Amino acid sequence: MWRSLFHLLIRSANTSFGYFSTNMLAVVVAVAAFLFPHARLWTMEGRKEMLKHVLRDIGLGGALVLVVYLCAFVWATIHIIYKDHQTLAVENERLTDSTKTLSAELEWRKHNISTTDPVFPNVIYLLEAFHVYRHQRKDEPCVLRVTASPDSLPLASAVAQFSNSVSGCFTFGPDPAGDPDVDKAALDGAIPGMVVFHADRDDKAADALFTNLGNQIQLRRSYDPLPQAILNFSVPATGRVRVIWLQFGAGVTWNSQLLSGKK
Numbered sequence: 685m686w687r688s689l690f691h692l693l694i695r696s697a698n699t700s701f702g703y704f705s706t707n708m709l710a711v712v713v714a715v716a717a718f719l720f721p722h723a724r725l726w727t728m729e730g731r732k733e734m735l736k737h738v739l740r741d742i743g744l745g746g747a748l749v750l751v752v753y754l755c756a757f758v759w760a761t762i763h764i765i766y767k768d769h770q771t772l773a774v775e776n777e778r779l780t781d782s783t784k785t786l787s788a789e790l791e792w793r794k795h796n797i798s799t800t801d802p803v804f805p806n807v808i809y810l811l812e813a814f815h816v817y818r819h820q821r822k823d824e825p826c827v828l829r830v831t832a833s834p835d836s837l838p839l840a841s842a843v844a845q846f847s848n849s850v851s852g853c854f855t856f857g858p859d860p861a862g863d864p865d866v867d868k869a870a871l872d873g874a875i876p877g878m879v880v881f882h883a884d885r886d887d888k889a890a891d892a893l894f895t896n897l898g899n900q901i902q903l904r905r906s907y908d909p910l911p912q913a914i915l916n917f918s919v920p921a922t923g924r925v926r927v928i929w930l931q932f933g934a935g936v937t938w939n940s941q942l943l944s945g946k947k
Contacts, residue, residue: 695764802940806900807846813896814851821889823852825925829914830857831870832932839901840932854919858932865913872911874933878902882910882929890928900939906931 797804828851832840840858848855859866873880881897883890885907894905914929 699764802938802944806938806940809900810843810846810897811850813893813900814847816896817889817893818850818852820892821926825919825923826851826853827917827919827925827927828853828855829910829917829927829929830855830932831866831914831929832858832936833871833874833934835934836932836936839936839938840930843901843930853926853928854917856917863913865916869911869913870931873906873908874931875904876934877936878904878933879936880904880906880929880931880933882906882908882914882931883927887926887928890926893928901936902939902942 797807828844828847830840830844837858844855844857847853859870879901881890881894881903883894883905894903897903910927910929915927919925
């Protein structure tokens with residue numbers, strides 16, 4: 685409050701000084717205040733009497749200048765407050781209209797996906813990548829294991845849920861925190877900003893999924909054996925079961941976010 689008041693006084697002072705530099709009336713008053721006491725000198729006798737009248741008239745002239753300046757200062761203050769009020773009123777109206785528009789758009793987006801938003805192609809290409817994986821493995825049984833660091837959990841959950849609808853794989857995770865073995869496995873070897881893609885070296889269908897999915901999120905291939913905590917699941921299948929482990933590190937985003945520079 686005090687800081688705003690101080691700024692207002694400074695602006696009023698600058699504006700009122702501007703009046704004196706541009707207003708001819710102020711110039712006339714200043715000249716008159718200077719000449720008025722000197723005009724009396726020609727009729728006064730005696731130095732003491734002369735000095736007395738000079739000082740009095742100078743004081744009157746100075747008072748006149750002060751009154752004129754105070755009037756200018758008060759007017760400048762009122763004018764600034766009025767202009768600021770008008771500006772704020774216009775800005776408030778603009779913000780109100782903008783808020784209404786954004787609220788309506790937000791309500792719409794709660795129930796719809798805009799085809800112009802990056803999320804739309806992200807989801808479409810994600811579904812396509814797992815759909816291709818399903819056909820390339822010729823519907824052999826598979827497991828998609830998903831783990832994530834806490835801040836990557838929302839994206840990992842979205843990938844797990846969307847992929848499950850088209851991959852035909854048994855999908856597990858991402859797991860809520862609580863199992864120490866799973867928590868440790870999820871963090872060991874995780875790479876910030878990337879998803880470590882674990883799959884067998886000879887799994888050609890997984891290689892194709894790695895290539896297609898890499899267009900949407902940052903991936904790093906791994907052939908390391910999966911830890912037992914990650915393999916701790918049971919599926920009603922016989923024979924070979926293909927297993928892919930998507931290990932989300934910290935701060936994983938869509939590639940579209942990386943390209944836009946926003947996380």
